[in-house]
Amino acid sequence: MTEIQTILASDETKKREYDNAADRIWGYAETRFEEVRSAGLLSEILEREGFAVQNGAAGMDTALVASFGQGAPVIGLLGEYDALTNLNQTAGVAEKSAPEPGTNGHGCGHNLLGVASLEAAVALKDYLASTGTSGTVRYYGCPAEEGGGGKCFMAREHLFDDLDAAITWHPGDLNQVVAASTLANIEVYFSFTGSSAHAAASPHLGRSALDAVELMNVAVNFLREHVPQEVRMHYAVTNPGGLSPNVVQAKAEVLYLLRAPTAPQVRELFERVCNIAKGASLMTETTLEITPNGGTANVVPNDTLGRVMQQVMEELGGPKFDEEEKNFARQIEETLTPEQRAASMRRFSPEITPKAQGKAVSEWVMPYVFTNASLPFSTDVGDASWNVPTVQLMAATQALGTPGHSWQVVSQSCSAVGHTGMHYAAQVMALTGLRLLQEPELCEKAKEELKERLHGMAYDCLLPEGLEPSAIH
Ligand SMILES: [Zn+2]
Structure with missing residues (x-):
């Protein structure tokens, strides 16, 4: 078996364990800085896998940093697991139905986010352990992405400074490298x-x-x-x-x-x-x-790492959804308004439109587009990206056109569609990490690029001086 096949070899038992972890975190639906059970579950898996786990990182009870291996390069995988308020929704159904209205829900799919990054970290750990290659893999359990900015506190404490590269992803309705800035x-x-x-x-x-x-x-x-x-x-x-x-x-x-x-x-x-x-x-x-x-902070995109990830995605192809998953995505798509569907299609260039037409879920890889322009939202991944070359993908865990922070996201984030997209994201991140472990000079090139993009500016943490996570309200 080649190293790549080893990384991709899907141990079905482990996969079910990851599905189960994502579903449990979905059920906990804990909001910012209160992700006690979610962080606890991830920490438990990492410990069992042989990582040295530090809980309560950067003064946050629900943050963790888990490390495996020795020496350079040091590759970080960033995970999130916080939910949103008032978005409770029944799992895996194509109609709005909240058993307990007014309670929290995973409307941004962070239950999948945290687990896929862990899955990639474990795959890289297995590779390091079986080959004795030099390198360290580190998992960052980052709380409070939805307001609160766990990564800002981690960056302020210099927790990203000794990384050679950081890899992360976000659930969505497309498969693409997100090589753009944010606000x-x-x-x-x-x-x-x-x-x-x-x-x-x-x-x-x-x-x-x-x-x-x-x-x-x-x-x-x-x-x-x-x-x-x-x-x-x-x-x-x-x-x-x-x-x-x-x-x-x-x-x-x-x-x-x-x-x-x-x-x-x-x-x-x-x-x-x-x-x-x-x-x-x-x-x-x-x-x-x-x-x-x-x-x-804004995200500083990295073209060097972006191209590495794009190559991985093109070689791998998009995620494969079975008929049942496609049917479910179709039912979700039917809940969208004509305007939502039209807006979804308008995103595509003439080359992509035929691939999207008549599809309810994306199985293709979007072309690579690098831009310094800002996407119209913010993420605390930005604070990591000022300190370490960072790359991220979006992977399809939802029907095409699914609006963000909606009941449809909550429903699909605990479904077979969500699981399939999650495993795909994990594979892309693991293979990107593998490439960096095997060709550490890519990390050096990425660091040079980051330096150039910052034009000599040092990371300027936007958190008010002395603000503690517990004081956020
Ligand atoms: Zn999110």
């Missing part, structure tokens, strides 16, 4: 304090904190005209001050999520929005408290 973000609370008064009898004695929030939001809406195109500024009024219109509201708070293409740009944006808040405070004679609540 950096900063989340921040603006809290205003004025003084209450009878709104009719003595309004002149009141100073309205709610007015300050409203004026701030209006000014930010004007700011939209004068920021880079890709910037996103969203807000939620987290405290309107009260429910009585006959009271001048003395306390009010608004939470902002600011996004821009790069970490330095989002810092600049943050300063501008802070100035607006100060202006609102001055206008309303209220006091202002600014409390940053976290931030993630």
Whole structure:
């Protein structure tokens, strides 16, 4: 058997164990920083496989780093396992049905994410153990990707610094190397304090904190005209001050999520929005408290590693779904609106369209496209990517066109379709890691590339100074 075949040799018992682990984590549906049972389960498997496991990494109870092997290159596999609130859904059915409405669910498929990265780490461990090759494989159990940014805390503690390459993936509806950037973000609370008064009898004695929030939001809406195109500024009024219109509201708070293409740009944006808040405070004679609540860096894509992964995917081909899985995907596809289906098809170039037509689930590999442009979302993978060359793929675990963070994702993330896509992602990551272990000079080239892309900029953690994971709210 060749080394590649050894890595791909699917031990059916082990595969069922991984399916079972993914389904159990799906059932736990634990949200950010509360993934106690999910992290515990992964930690248990890694220990049984002979990894040295460090639980509670970077001051987070539900983070872990597991290591096997010796010497260079050091290859990291990044896993996530947090769920989303209010997305409970019955598994493996093609209709919206929540047995316990209002409870959590795996609406981003992170139950599959955490397990596939582990599956790849174990395959590489088996290779290192059986061949005695020099190299280390490390699994990072990263909590709180959905707000909270576990990897930001890990990066702040320099946990990625000695890696030669990091590999990860995300569940989705296509099979492709994601060689693009994402938006950096900063989340921040603006809290205003004025003084209450009878709104009719003595309004002149009141100073309205709610007015300050409203004026701030209006000014930010004007700011939209004068920021880079890709910037996103969203807000939620987290405290309107009260429910009585006959009271001048003395306390009010608004939470902002600011996004821009790069970490330095989002810092600049943050300063501008802070100035607006100060202006609102001055206008309303209220006091202002600014409390940053976290931030993630943009992803720095790596073309060297991206090309390695693309080659692996093209040699391997896409995932293979059986008839039953295809039927289930078809039923899910039927729950999409005509607009959702049309938007899904519009993503494809004329060469890809014929492959997608009439298909409910993707079995093909998308062409490789490298871009420095930002995809319109953020991920804490960005914080790893500033410190170590990082590569990621999307693998099809869902019917074509499935919208993100939806009941359809929850349902499919605990189904045979999800399992098949998960094993495919694990194979791609393991074979990419194998290539890097066998040709460590690729890691050196990838590191050179990262250095060039950063133009001498050092990693600038966007987490507020001294912020502990337990303080995130
Ligand atoms: Zn996700």
